[in-house]
Amino acid sequence: MMLRKIFMALSALTLINAGSAGASAERPQLPANSDSDQNWALPSTAVIIDVGHGGVDGGASAGQILEKDINLAIAKKLYLLLKSQGIPAVLNRTGDYALSEDNRWHASSSRHRKDLSQRRQLTEEIESELLVSLHVNWSKNRSTHGPIVLHQKQGESALLAFCIQDTLNRQQNTAYLPKEGKPYYLLKRVKQPSVIVEMGFISNSRDLSMLTDPHKQQQIAMAVASGIRQYKWIVH
Numbered sequence: 001m002m003l004r005k006i007f008m009a010l011s012a013l014t015l016i017n018a019g020s021a022g023a024s025a026e027r028p029q030l031p032a033n034s035d036s037d038q039n040w041a042l043p044s045t046a047v048i049i050d051v052g053h054g055g056v057d058g059g060a061s062a063g064q065i066l067e068k069d070i071n072l073a074i075a076k077k078l079y080l081l082l083k084s085q086g087i088p089a090v091l092n093r094t095g096d097y098a099l100s101e102d103n104r105w106h107a108s109s110s111r112h113r114k115d116l117s118q119r120r121q122l123t124e125e126i127e128s129e130l131l132v133s134l135h136v137n138w139s140k141n142r143s144t145h146g147p148i149v150l151h152q153k154q155g156e157s158a159l160l161a162f163c164i165q166d167t168l169n170r171q172q173n174t175a176y177l178p179k180e181g182k183p184y185y186l187l188k189r190v191k192q193p194s195v196i197v198e199m200g201f202i203s204n205s206r207d208l209s210m211l212t213d214p215h216k217q218q219q220i221a222m223a224v225a226s227g228i229r230q231y232k233w234i235v236h
């Protein structure tokens, strides 16, 4: 059901983008002598926006404020911004539910494993140039603040992380470097350049007010979109 929703959103996007004839909307061509169905093609997009957590998994929290809701609010803004800038995107969740509820692939009884494998599987069912996973950080130390972008070992992911880190640093007046996100399942398993964007710390009062203010959320989304555009400009 989840995938059907995404495919519908994708077809709508393809329709919207048909007029501008972006190269990224083109489907891969199969060789003429292929045994496969000639009409087969993966749906494609430029950016998969992975919306961290959802449903019973609230992520980090500060009182009643949950990370999953912040991630979704900023993800929707990022989706609209990218779309308005001619960069096709999909959201892997558009409401408050856990992706593990829709997992068709992972036999594990662990909801967390199911959730992670569902997120990875989407990246194999939809062709995309890159994946951006939105999260909010938490620290015992309440003064810790600012954005941190985690990347894969590969150079393209590191480059994407540098671009997004730079635009978020400018937006939040910080000077952090991105980090390699070794222990993260999603970064290890996803083939296309992927990054985890920790947009700020829910445990820091200044970051918390930024993360929950719709106007500031828009600025965060603009910074992430601008980092994505810079990356695309460099690699193409």
Ligand SMILES: [Zn+2]
Pocket: 052, 053, 059, 060, 067, 134, 135, 136
């Ligand atoms: Zn998270």
